[in-house]
Amino acid sequence: MNRTWDDIETHYLHLTEIGWKHDRFIELIKHIKRSGLTKRLFATTSLDKLVISIYKEIDFHREALHISFDRDKLLWHFDYYAVPNKPPEFTRTYTAEKGIEKLDNFIKMVRW
Numbered sequence: 001m002n003r004t005w006d007d008i009e010t011h012y013l014h015l016t017e018i019g020w021k022h023d024r025f026i027e028l029i030k031h032i033k034r035s036g037l038t039k040r041l042f043a044t045t046s047l048d049k050l051v052i053s054i055y056k057e058i059d060f061h062r063e064a065l066h067i068s069f070d071r072d073k074l075l076w077h078f079d080y081y082a083v084p085n086k087p088p089e090f091t092r093t094y095t096a097e098k099g100i101e102k103l104d105n106f107i108k109m110v111r112w
Contacts (some may be wrong), residue, residue, distance in 0.1 A: 002058060002066060003045060011045055014092050024069050024096055025050065025078075028090045031100045041112065059084065065106065069099070078106065 009029045028050070032038060033085070045054045050067045051060060058064060061081040066088075068077045075097040080090035083094040094102045 001044060002042050002056060005033050005043065006059065007041055008032070008045055008050070019069050020048065022069070024071075024099060028067070028103065031103075037107065054086070062084070063110075067099075067103070068098075068111075069084055069096075076102065078102065080106070080110070 006027040009026065014027060016022045025048075032041070037044065041052050041054060041055050042058060043050060044052070044058055048068060051058060051064050052067065053059070053062075053064045055063065060066070061084045064081050065078040066081070069075070070077065074096040075096040076096065078090065078092045078094070079088040082089040090106075092102070
């Protein structure tokens with residue numbers, strides 16, 4: 001089920017308020033909203049994972065970027081699933097400071 005970007009931001013704000021420390025996700029969502037990407041990207045959440053796609057009806061394993069953040073190690077983890085029933089085409093781990101930059105780079109790379 002897709003969620004609005006405002007709803008996703010509220011979701012991570014709520015989780016942060018109850019101690020889950022999702023400040024990095026909140027920064028990422030605010031960047032997506034400021035950049036105008038919300039006009040062409042759709043998203044949903046799965047616990048503490050953000051799934052982004054160019055399709056309104058998101059298929060978790062078809063042109064979908066799964067983003068998670070390890071709060072203990074302070075690392076972003078990106079997995080891009082291009083086609084169903086295949087392993088991720090793209091898997092990367094980045095430092096906390098590189099999340100927004102690497103998301104922007106990914107968007108350009110896949111021409112979303």
